[in-house]
Structure formats: C-alpha cells, structure tokens
Amino acid sequence: xxxxxxxxxxxxxxxxxxxxxxxxxxxxxxxxxxxxxxxxxxxxxxxxxxxxxxxxxxxxxxxxxxxxxxxxxxxxxxxxxxxxxxxxxxxxxxxxxxxxxxxxxxxxxxxxxxxxxxxxxxxxxxxxxxxxxxxxxxxxxxxxxxxxxxxxxxxxxxxxxxxxxxxxxxxxxxxxxxxxxxxxxxxxxxxxxxxxxxxxxxxxxxxxxxxxxxxxxxxxxxxxxxxxxxxxxxxxxxxxxxxxxxxxxxxxxxxxxxxxxxxxxxxxxxxxxxxxxxxxxxxxxxxxxxxxxx
Amino acid sequence: xxxxxxxxxxxxxxxxxxxxxxxxxxxxxxxxxxxxxxxxxxxxxxxxxxxxxxxxxxxxxxxxxxxxxxxxxxxxxxxxxxxxxxxxxxxxxxxxxxxxxxxxxxxxxxxxxxxxxxxxxxxxxxxxxxxxxxxxxxxxxxxxxxxxxxxxxxxxxxxxxxxxxxxxxxxxxxxxxxxxxxxxxxxxxxxxxxxxxxxxxxxxxxxxxxxxxxxxxxxxxxxxxxxxxxxxxxxxxxxxxxxxxxxxxxxxxxxxxxxxxxxxxxxxxxxxxxxxxxxxxxxxxxxxxxxxxxxxxxxxxxxxxxxxxxxxxxxxxxxxxxxxxxxxxxxxxxxxxxxxxxxxxxxxxxxxxxxxxxxxxxxxxx
Numbered sequence: 304x305x306x307x308x309x310x311x312x313x314x315x316x317x318x319x320x321x322x323x324x325x326x327x328x329x330x331x332x333x334x335x336x337x338x339x340x341x342x343x344x345x346x347x348x349x350x351x352x353x354x355x356x357x358x359x360x361x362x363x364x365x366x367x368x369x370x371x372x373x374x375x376x377x378x379x380x381x382x383x384x385x386x387x388x389x390x391x392x393x394x395x396x397x398x399x400x401x402x403x404x405x406x407x408x409x410x411x412x413x414x415x416x417x418x419x420x421x422x423x424x425x426x427x428x429x430x431x432x433x434x435x436x437x438x439x440x441x442x443x444x445x446x447x448x449x450x451x452x453x454x455x456x457x458x459x460x461x462x463x464x465x466x467x468x469x470x471x472x473x474x475x476x477x478x479x480x481x482x483x484x485x486x487x488x489x490x491x492x493x494x495x496x497x498x499x500x501x502x503x504x505x506x507x508x509x510x511x512x513x514x515x516x517x518x519x520x521x522x523x524x525x526x527x528x529x530x531x532x533x534x535x536x537x538x539x540x541x542x543x544x545x546x547x548x549x550x551x552x553x554x555x556x557x558x559x560x561x562x563x564x565x566x567x568x569x570x571x572x573x574x575x576x577x578x579x580x581x582x583x584x585x586x587x588x589x590x591x592x593x594x595x596x597x
Numbered sequence: 598x599x600x601x602x603x604x605x606x607x608x609x610x611x612x613x614x615x616x617x618x619x620x621x622x623x624x625x626x627x628x629x630x631x632x633x634x635x636x637x638x639x640x641x642x643x644x645x646x647x648x649x650x651x652x653x654x655x656x657x658x659x660x661x662x663x664x665x666x667x668x669x670x671x672x673x674x675x676x677x678x679x680x681x682x683x684x685x686x687x688x689x690x691x692x693x694x695x696x697x698x699x700x701x702x703x704x705x706x707x708x709x710x711x712x713x714x715x716x717x718x719x720x721x722x723x724x725x726x727x728x729x730x731x732x733x734x735x736x737x738x739x740x741x742x743x744x745x746x747x748x749x750x751x752x753x754x755x756x757x758x759x760x761x762x763x764x765x766x767x768x769x770x771x772x773x774x775x776x777x778x779x780x781x782x783x784x785x786x787x788x789x790x791x792x793x794x795x796x797x798x799x800x801x802x803x804x805x806x807x808x809x810x811x812x813x814x815x816x817x818x819x820x821x822x823x824x825x826x827x828x829x830x831x832x833x834x835x836x837x838x839x840x841x842x843x844x845x846x847x848x849x850x851x852x853x854x855x856x857x858x859x860x861x862x863x864x865x866x867x868x869x870x871x872x873x874x875x876x877x878x879x880x881x882x883x884x885x886x887x888x889x890x891x892x893x894x895x896x897x898x899x900x901x902x903x904x905x906x907x908x909x910x911x912x913x914x915x916x917x918x919x920x921x922x923x924x925x926x927x928x929x930x931x932x933x934x935x936x937x938x939x940x941x942x943x944x945x946x947x948x949x950x951x952x953x954x955x956x957x958x959x960x961x962x963x
Contacts, residue, residue, distance in 0.1 A: 385939070389938070389939065392938075392942065398740065399934055399938060400938050403930075403935040406927045407927070407931030409927055413921075413924040564757075568753070570752065574745040577742075577745060585738055
C-alpha cells in the first residue's frame with residue numbers, strides 16, 4: 304500500500320510537469336490549428352538553455368526566467384520564419400514542417416552541446432527526501448510540481464483576464480470573427496508559439512533536474528502527445544488532467560508491470576494505452592467531436 | 598501512369614491502346630533505356646562505392662513506395678513505417694537462421710527467397726494490426742497510432758525481447774553463404790545491387806499496375822474524400838486495411854532485402870528517425886506519384902553522400918566536423934523538409950512533369 308501511494312504521488316508530481324508542456328501544445332493547436340510534433344525538442348532546448356545559464360553561476364530561478372525570455376524570442380522567430388508561410392496548407396505539410404523543425408533543433412542542440420549526459424552541478428534541489436505526511440518525497444519532484452502548478456495558474460489567468468489572452472481565446476474560437484473585430488491573427492499565432500516554447504522550456508529544465516540532461520529529455524517531451532490525446536486535443540483542462548494521468552500511468556506501470564515485462568515498459572505504456580484508448584474514445588475526454596460532411 | 602500526356606498528333610484509336618502499359622513509342626523507349634541503365638549501365642560502370650550508394654537509394658525507395666501508397670494514394674498518414682521494415686528484417690533473419698529447412702530447399706537456395714515472401718506477409722499482417730484504428734480515426738490520430746506501432750515494435754518488443762539489448766543480448770549475424778537466391782550466393786556489393794534492382798523493379802511494376810486497377814481507383818477515391826467514397830459504394834474499411842497490408846508487405850520485403858546488405862541485424866537500424874526520413878523522402882519527391890518516391894530517394898541519398906564528401910576534406914581544418922557530421926545531417930534534413938514544404942510543396946515530381954510537358958508541346962506551347 305505504501306509503495307502504491309508513493310508511486311501515485313511521484314506520478315502526480317511528474318504529471319504536473321507533463322501538464323505544463325501539454326498546455327503549451329494545446330495552445331498552439333487551439334489558436335493556429337498546428338499539430339506540433341516538435342514538442343520534445345522544445346523541452347530539450349529549454350533544458351539545455353537553462354543548463355547553460357546555470358553553468359554561468361546564475362541562480363536557478365533566474366536561469367529559468369532567462370530561459371523564458373529566450374523561449375519568447377525563439378517562439379516568435381520560429382513562427383515568423385517557418386509556420387507563418389504555411390497557414391491554410393494541408394495538415395500533412397504542417398505536421399511535417401514541425402517534424403523538420405524537430406530534426407533541425409535536435410541536430411543544433413547536439414552540435415552545440417554534444418551527446419554526453421549533463422547534470423546540474425551543484426544540484427539545484429536537496430537530494431535528501433522530505434516527509435510529507437507519512438510519505439517520503441524527493442524535493443526535486445515536489446518543487447518541480449509546485450513550480451509547474453504556479454506557472455499553470457499564471458497561464459490560465461493570462462487567458463482569462465488579460466487583453467492578449469482574450470484575443471487568443473477569440474481566435475481559437477472563431478478566427479474570422481476575431482479578425483473582423485480587429486484581433487491580429489498573426490500576433491496570436493506568434494504568441495501561441497512563444498508560450499509553447501516557454502512552457503516546454505520550463506518543463507525541460509525541471510525534467511532535466513530529475514534524471515540529468517541528454518537527448519532522452521526530448522523523449523519525455525514527446526509524452527505530451529498521449530497526454531493531449533487523452534484530454535482531447537483542444538481542451539485546456541483536458542491537457543492538465545491528461546498530463547497528470549500519463550504521469551501516474553507511467554509510474555504505476557514502471558512499478559507493477561516491470562516485473563512481468565522487463566525492459567522499457569515505462570516508456571512504452573503511455574503510447575500503448577493511447578493506441579487502445581483511441582479505438583474507444585477518439586476525441587479524448589473533453590475534445591470537440593468533429594462532425595464531417597461531404 | 599494512366600494520365601500520360603501524349604505528344605502532339607498522337608491519338609488513341611481503340612480501348613486496348615488507351616489502357617496500354619506503354620502509351621507511346623517514346624515512353625516505351627524511355628522505359629527500356631531506364632531498365633538498361635539500371636541493370637547494365639550502373640553495375641558495369643559504377644565503382645563499388647557508388648554501387649553501394651545505389652543500393653541505399655533502392656532500399657530507401659522500397660520503403661518510400663509503401664509510405665507513398667499509404668500517404669500519397671490512400672491518404673492514411675503514417676509515421677511508423679520503419680517498424681514494419683524491422684518486422685520483415687527480423688522475420689527473414691529468424692527464418693533463415695533457425696527454421697529447420699529440409700536439405701533440398703537449402704540445396705536449391707530457396708530458403709532466403711521463401712523467407713522474403715514470409716517476411717512480407719508477417720509484416721503486412723503486423724501493419725494491419727496497427728492500422729485497425731484507421732476504421733475509426735484519421736489524420737493526426739492515425740499518426741499517433743502508427744507512432745505507437747514504432748515504439749511498441751522496435752523500442753520494446755524487438756529491443757527487449759528479440760535482440761535482448763541490455764540483457765543476455767542475442768546477436769543476429771548471418772554467416773556468409775546463408776543468403777542464397779537459387780544458385781547465386783549474395784555476397785558482394787555487385788550481387789546485392791542486382792538483388793535490389795530486381796526487387797525494386799518488380800515492386801514498382803506491381804504497385805503501378807495495382808494503382809490503375811479497381812483497387813487503386815478505390816484508394817484514390819478514399820484519399821480525396823472518404824465519406825464520398827463510402828457513399829459511392831466503396832468498402833472503405835476493407836480498402837484502408839488492404840492499403841495497410843500492401844504497404845506493410847512491401848516494407849517487409851524491403852527489410853528482408855536489407856538483411857542481405859548488412860549481414861547483421863540490430864534494432865538500431867530501424868529507429869523512429871527512419872520512419873520520419875521515409876515520409877520526408879516522399880514529401881521532397883512529391884506526394885501522390887511513384888516517380889516522387891524514386892526521385893526523393895535519389896535526391897536525399899545522393900545529397901547526403903555529397904555532403905559527406907564535402908565534409909571529409911574540410912575535416913583537415915576542423916577535426917570536430919567528422920564527429921559532428923551526424924548532427925549536421927539531421928539539421929540539413931530538417932531544413933530541407935521545411936524548405937521544400939514552404940517553397941516547393943509539389944515536390945520534385947511536379948518539376949519533372951512540367952519539363953516533360955514542355956518538351957511534349959515543344960516548340961508550340963499551346
């Protein structure tokens with residue numbers, strides 16, 4: 304029972320990070336309709352950029368803030384250079400441009416930083432587990448969860464209450480109507496990419512603290528895909544719940560199924576679960592069901 | 598193939614001519630020329646290094662044809678084709694190494710050809726299994742299930758259980774002489790090239806014929822609008838799964854062929870990267886044409902070889918370049934896909950078609 308609760312807690316805590324990255328994904332999809340397969344590489348960029356700042360003896364929190372700034376710049380640039388020209392193209396073209404971007408980013412990261420695993424030295428978070436109630440939790444997980452939840456709340460408030468957030472919501476809801484009311488769609492697309500870069504960047508920095516930074520952080524970023532499918536592609540609460548479910552599922556299967564299927568069951572389970580889930584509920588938990596007509 | 602543009606002044610006079618395989622003498626001559634270059638020109642003239650590059654082009658084209666069938670002709674987006682190539686390669690190797698073949702089959706050199714056929718069927722069925730969600734979902738969701746196929750097949754089943762990487766470790770290496778087609782042992786680059794040329798030619802001919810039959814027209818109808826196709830009485834579930842089977846079958850054969858080239862097998866030969874690469878190849882070549890798959894393969898493989906030839910002399914001045922070459926290759930591939938999609942969305946096949954039309958109507962361009 305204690306093992307179960309420990310696994311569950313770890314799952315929920317890691318799931319918070321996935322939820323943050325998944326939110327960035329959903330934003331791009333909602334605002335501009337782009338299905339982004341480069342999310343793993345965005346987390347990778349975030350992890351390495353934070354690491355580079357941290358190496359310059361900048362405190363971790365400040366490094367994360369600087370990463371956010373870099374994320375905004377990269378997001379605007381990516382949207383303007385690559386995605387802006389593809390508005391209205393078929394879905395495969397847009398998806399494959401994001402795949403091309405993911406290759407480009409991954410190659411660039413490996414070119415600059417190499418393939419060795421990097422570790423934040425000195426460690427950002429204390430290594431000794433702390434007691435929460437009767438559970439022992441590693442501080443990395445706890446602080447990561449708290450940081451991601453804070454950012455999630457900031458982002459959701461940004462959408463609900465600020466002028467820019469409202470214009471993004473309007474574009475997501477009905478692009479033509481938003482355009483006729485004077486919302487600049489191009490600005491909204493760029494803002495969506497900037498926010499995605501930011502959220503993925505912070506997610507990457509936090510994930511990099513857990514296991515060290517190497518290319519596999521990009522794989523963890525790819526886990527947002529099962530998360531968003533689970534929640535429904537265009538649902539913000541869905542992304543958050545989906546991220547947490549994927550975190551829990553991953554850790555539970557790692558603990559309980561690894562005995563029967565030794566090897567990488569932890570990495571595979573989210574994708575296998577997603578493939579089966581799609582058969583029964585293709586639009587996820589809260590996604591809009593699209594009715595097709597000829 | 599059916600929409601061949603005829604030169605000025607050539608008209609079809611009966612149905613047999615209209616449905617003919619070679620629509621005009623020029624085309625017939627051109628195809629004979631292509632086959633002659635493929636079977637006689639390249640193997641006799643090219644040095645061993647370029648022969649192995651040509652083999653690589655052929656292997657890429659075999660995979661790309663399957664992807665072209667799924668994406669370009671049936672509209673089923675797939676990002677997990679390498680999984681089915683891997684299934685074919687492993688099936689063929691396991692059969693050749695571990696199946697108790699009767700002596701006369703070994704004597705006649707039939708073990709490897711039979712294993713190629715079985716590999717195709719197994720990979721096809723595996724592909725249908727992961728294609729099943731296409732009954733309910735399409736577009737992006739289908740991409741995710743084929744991605745799941747890639748991770749489950751290659752990164753989990755093949756890595757952990759078949760090859761047992763990180764555990765006991767099972768090496769799959771084929772001793773020389775086991776890969777025999779009839780009386781010929783496939784051992785050097787020259788023989789591998791011929792095997793590739795025969796398989797690729799057969800694949801292209803069979804696929805092209807399939808595409809101009811009832812089945813091919815049904816696939817194209819499904820690609821253009823699947824609901825409308827269903828309303829026209831096409832059994833879309835059957836035809837979609839058939840497309841998955843045929844594409845998987847071709848992938849399996851490609852994998853079984855690849856075994857003859859490497860003579861040793863590991864899951865690292867079939868990463869997710871390779872699935873993405875194949876989709877990139879058809880995007881650069883042109884979606885929805887067999888020419889596209891071939892042009893794309895030639896373009897990508899040759900460009901990467903040229904890049905390498907440039908990098909090697911430069912490495913004298915900048916030694917880190919050789920180590921980093923794989924990363925530069927990734928970046929170049931990514932940028933190439935983006936550039937083609939933004940500036941040349943119809944691919945190389947479209948340019949080819951334009952050039953051909955220009956000369957068909959030359960000198961009067963109307």
